[in-house]
Amino acid sequence: MAFATINGITVHYELLGDVDAKNLVVFSNSLGTDFRIWLPVFDELVDDVSVLLYDSRGHGLTGGADKPFGMDDLVDDLIALVDHVGIKRAVFCGLSVGGIICQGLWKKRPDLVRKLVLCDTAPKIGTAEAWSARIEAVKANGLESIADAVMERWFTPDFHQERVEDLAGYRLMMMRQPAEGYNSTCGAIRDTDFSDVLPTITVPTLVVVGDQDGSTPPELVKAAAGRIPGARFEIIEGCGHIPCVEQPEQLAALLQPFVRKA
Numbered sequence: 001m002a003f004a005t006i007n008g009i010t011v012h013y014e015l016l017g018d019v020d021a022k023n024l025v026v027f028s029n030s031l032g033t034d035f036r037i038w039l040p041v042f043d044e045l046v047d048d049v050s051v052l053l054y055d056s057r058g059h060g061l062t063g064g065a066d067k068p069f070g071m072d073d074l075v076d077d078l079i080a081l082v083d084h085v086g087i088k089r090a091v092f093c094g095l096s097v098g099g100i101i102c103q104g105l106w107k108k109r110p111d112l113v114r115k116l117v118l119c120d121t122a123p124k125i126g127t128a129e130a131w132s133a134r135i136e137a138v139k140a141n142g143l144e145s146i147a148d149a150v151m152e153r154w155f156t157p158d159f160h161q162e163r164v165e166d167l168a169g170y171r172l173m174m175m176r177q178p179a180e181g182y183n184s185t186c187g188a189i190r191d192t193d194f195s196d197v198l199p200t201i202t203v204p205t206l207v208v209v210g211d212q213d214g215s216t217p218p219e220l221v222k223a224a225a226g227r228i229p230g231a232r233f234e235i236i237e238g239c240g241h242i243p244c245v246e247q248p249e250q251l252a253a254l255l256q257p258f259v260r261k262a
């Protein structure tokens with residue numbers, strides 16, 4: 001557990017392994033989650049893969065919820081954190097809005113990026129109307145009022161039936177995010193479209209999506225992969241929007257050889 005002052009806020013992060021490791025993966029998490037969602041994947045990785053985990057602005061133990069922020073802030077935080085930790089180049093793996101942040105990182109600091117892993121993401125997610133409606137709902141009635149609908153998109157019906165305690169835990173994780181930080185992140189997603197960035201990506205890129213993802217459906221993510229020169233696209237079976245929680249073995253089995261390949 002480590003903290004740093006980054007761009008005027010406290011950022012919570014964890015470096016597991018060696019900052020100079022060749023196989024270093026920086027994970028960026030999704031809306032309504034903190035970095036613990038990646039731990040089931042970390043458990044599957046072998047010793048020569050090091051990881052940097054962090055809570056994005058307005059989420060988890062990272063500050064910044066009290067002032068409005070946008071995508072530029074989220075991208076700048078990641079860049080500043082990587083510089084703070086002393087990482088010269090790494091594989092960046094982002095889930096959903098974390099994947100958008102990684103696209104923004106590529107746009108601003110391609111020198112930092114060895115490879116990209118984009119999970120359940122796209123250059124533009126959802127419609128402006130839907131994000132504005134979600135923001136208004138959270139302002140009026142809090143995160144609990146949208147929690148059931150979000151869980152339907154995050155996890156498959158099998159997960160809902162068979163992993164009742166885990167479902168309750170991840171629902172709590174979502175509801176414990178500061179509502180203002182959650183809403184600023186919704187606004188950042190609403191106001192971002194990196195469609196023109198994808199064709200500029202020149203590093204090896206792996207794009208994955210859960211076959212039952214209710215937030216970024218497979219067709220959307222496949223279309224995103226199609227805009228990235230040479231990108232590999234893979235579907236994770238029996239999985240909703242959060243493969244690192246629902247199918248960590250499948251995600252790790254794709255991630256690990258991709259990261260370790262020279």
Ligand SMILES: O=C(O)CC1=CCC(=O)O1
Nearest residue numbers: 030031096097150153215
């Ligand atoms: O909450 C959702 O609908 C899922 C999601 C969309 C963007 C993100 O990061 O998570």
